[in-house]
Structures are given as structure tokens and as C-alpha cells.
Amino acid sequence: MNTFTERSGAVLKTYSVLLLFLALKAAGNSAMAWGMKQVPERMSMNPALYLRAMLHPFVAVGVVALILALLTRMALFSLADLSFVLPVTAVGYVIAVFLGKVFLHETVTNQRWLGALLIFAGAVLVGSTSRNTTSAARTEALK
Amino acid sequence: MKWLLVAAIVLATVLGDLLQSHEMKQAGEQSVSARGFARLLETIAQRRLLFLGVACNAVSFFAFMALVQTEPLSFAVPASASSFVLETLLAKFVLHERIGARRAAGALAVLAGVVLVGG
Numbered sequence: 001m002n003t004f005t006e007r008s009g010a011v012l013k014t015y016s017v018l019l020l021f022l023a024l025k026a027a028g029n030s031a032m033a034w035g036m037k038q039v040p041e042r043m044s045m046n047p048a049l050y051l052r053a054m055l056h057p058f059v060a061v062g063v064v065a066l067i068l069a070l071l072t073r074m075a076l077f078s079l080a081d082l083s084f085v086l087p088v089t090a091v092g093y094v095i096a097v098f099l100g101k102v103f104l105h106e107t108v109t110n111q112r113w114l115g116a117l118l119i120f121a122g123a124v125l126v127g128s129t130s131r132n133t134t135s136a137a138r139t140e141a142l143k
Numbered sequence: 144m145k146w147l148l149v150a151a152i153v154l155a156t157v158l159g160d161l162l163q164s165h166e167m168k169q170a171g172e173q174s175v176s177a178r179g180f181a182r183l184l185e186t187i188a189q190r191r192l193l194f195l196g197v198a199c200n201a202v203s204f205f206a207f208m209a210l211v212q213t214e215p216l217s218f219a220v221p222a223s224a225s226s227f228v229l230e231t232l233l234a235k236f237v238l239h240e241r242i243g244a245r246r247a248a249g250a251l252a253v254l255a256g257v258v259l260v261g262g
Contacts, residue, residue: 033216036208043209050205059208070200071180074167082164082234087246090253093221097260100217108217115221115259122252125245 014079018088021076024069026095030103032062087126093119148210153226155203160226161233162196221260228254 035058043049053059076085094116100106170186170193187193203223210219231250234240242250 029211029216029220032208033211033219036212039212043205043212047205050208053208066204070197071183074163074183075179077164077167078170081240082160082230082238084246085164087231087249087253090224093224093257093260096220097217100215100220104216106215106217112217112221112260115256115261118256118259119221119224119253120256122249122254122256125249125252 010079014076017072017076017079021069021072021089022092022095024065024072025089025092026099028062028065028069029096030062030099031058031065033100033104035059035062084126087123090119090123145210145214148206149222149225151206152203152210152223153229155199155206156223156226157230157233159196159199159203160230161237162192162199164234165238166190166193166196218261221257224253224257225261 035056036053039053039056039059041049041052043053054063073085073089076089097108097112097116101108170190187197207219207223210223214222228250231242231247235242
């Protein structure tokens with residue numbers, strides 16, 4: 001009973017961190033894409049251009065949100081396998097297409113929507129597999 | 144130019160993810176509280192390979208900034224997912240994670256989706 005509670009606690013933690021990551025990534029991507037399109041200078045190999053672009057408020061919000069997303073994702077890596085984290089966070093691709101259409105008014109073709117759905121289906125499939133196969137708990141988790 | 148940026152994002156992401164996943168497994172479980180983040184930053188400073196992984200993320204980040212300046216978000220984000228199958232394969236062969244049939248099928252569906260979204 002105790003190990004069951006511990007294990008469901010770990011699963012709950014994994015999925016909470018996952019949700020936090022997806023929210024930060026979606027907000028960061030949208031703010032970044034919106035902000036960068038307002039920056040007049042085209043980016044090149046010059047690092048000063050990127051630093052100046054970060055002074056734009058939307059780009060700045062995007063940078064902060066994406067850095068927090070990066071740290072959240074690293075925490076997620078400590079809880080689950082890379083081959084679990086990667087496909088499951090792929091839901092973010094569908095969210096990005098949706099936000100691009102709704103908030104950034106981008107043209108999204110049927111083919112692109114179909115692709116987004118396939119990504120989602122793949123992510124769900126992977127989400128139904130065990131959480132961590134390399135830790136000590138693997139014999140338990142593989143059941 | 145846009146595919147060059149996508150390539151830069153993909154390569155930097157793959158290398159960064161592998162280094163981070165490998166190092167974080169050794170660093171132990173982390174939390175997302177304020178103190179957890181402080182400890183995480185400390186861990187990054189102490190582990191050279193983890194720091195290199197974060198540097199890779201920075202490269203991929205700047206390339207992404209340049210990409211979304213000219214391309215729609217609904218292209219930029221899915222296109223960067225081409226790193227997917229390469230990473231799943233590396234997770235199996237380099238990190239020795241077990242990739243079952245369901246996980247492999249899921250990753251392949253994601254790949255097919257990415258091809259459609261990017262096309």
C-alpha cells in the first residue's frame with residue numbers, strides 16, 4: 001500500500017512538472033514569435049543583434065518563459081526517461097500550431113493539422129508506456 | 144537559410160538533450176520549487192558536461208529566435224521536431240533506455256506527423 005502511494009505520488013509529480021513545462025513553452029514560443037516579427041533588424045551571426053532584440057518586451061517575456069521551461073524540462077529529465085519525455089512533450093507541437101493559428105493569425109493547411117494530430121496520437125501512445133526504465137524501480141515499473 | 148537554421152536547432156538540441164538526460168539521471172531527482180531551482184543551477188555549475196548541454200540549448204535558442212523572425216510559428220516549432228527519431232535512437236543505443244514496441248510506434252507516428260506539418 002505504501003509503495004503504491006509512493007509510486008502514484010511520483011507519477012503525479014511527473015505529470016505536474018510536464019504540464020508546467022508545456023504551459024511555459026507555449027507562452028514563451030508565442031511571445032517570442034510575436035516579438036521577433038516586430039524587431040526591425042534581421043538576425044545574423046552577430047550576437048549583439050540577439051541581445052538588442054531581447055530588449056523588446058515580448059521577446060524578453062519569451063526568453064524568460066523559455067528559460068524557465070528549459071529548467072522545468074531538466075527537472076523532468078530527473079523524473080523520467082529521455083524516450084518518454086521527448087514524445088510526450090511533443091503535444092507542444094500541436095499547441096504551437098494552434099497558437100500560431102489563433103493568436104498569430106498564421107495560415108494552417110489541412111495537411112498541417114493532420115500532422116499535428118499524428119504527433120498527438122504518437123505522444124499519447126508513448127505516454128501509455130512505463131515512466132522510467134533505467135532507474136532501480138524498473139522491474140516494478142515494467143509490470 | 145531557413146533549413147540551415149532548422150539544422151542548427153536540431154543538432155544543438157540532440158546533443159544538448161543527450162548530455163542533459165545523462166547528467167541529470169546521475170544528479171538524482173530534482174524538484175521545481177524555488178530551492179529546487181537554486182540547487183539545479185548549482186548542479187549545472189558543477190557538472191561540466193551538463194554545462195555543455197545547456198550551452199547547446201543556448202545555440203539552439205538563438206537559431207530559433209532567428210527562425211521565428213521570418214517563418215510562422217506553426218512551421219518553426221514542428222520543423223524542429225525532426226530531431227525526434229534521431230534522439231529516440233540515441234536514447235536506446237547511447238543511454239541504453241529500453242524502447243518497447245509501443246514507444247517505438249509512438250515515436251514513428253510523431254515522425255510522420257512532423258513530416259506532414261513541415262511539408
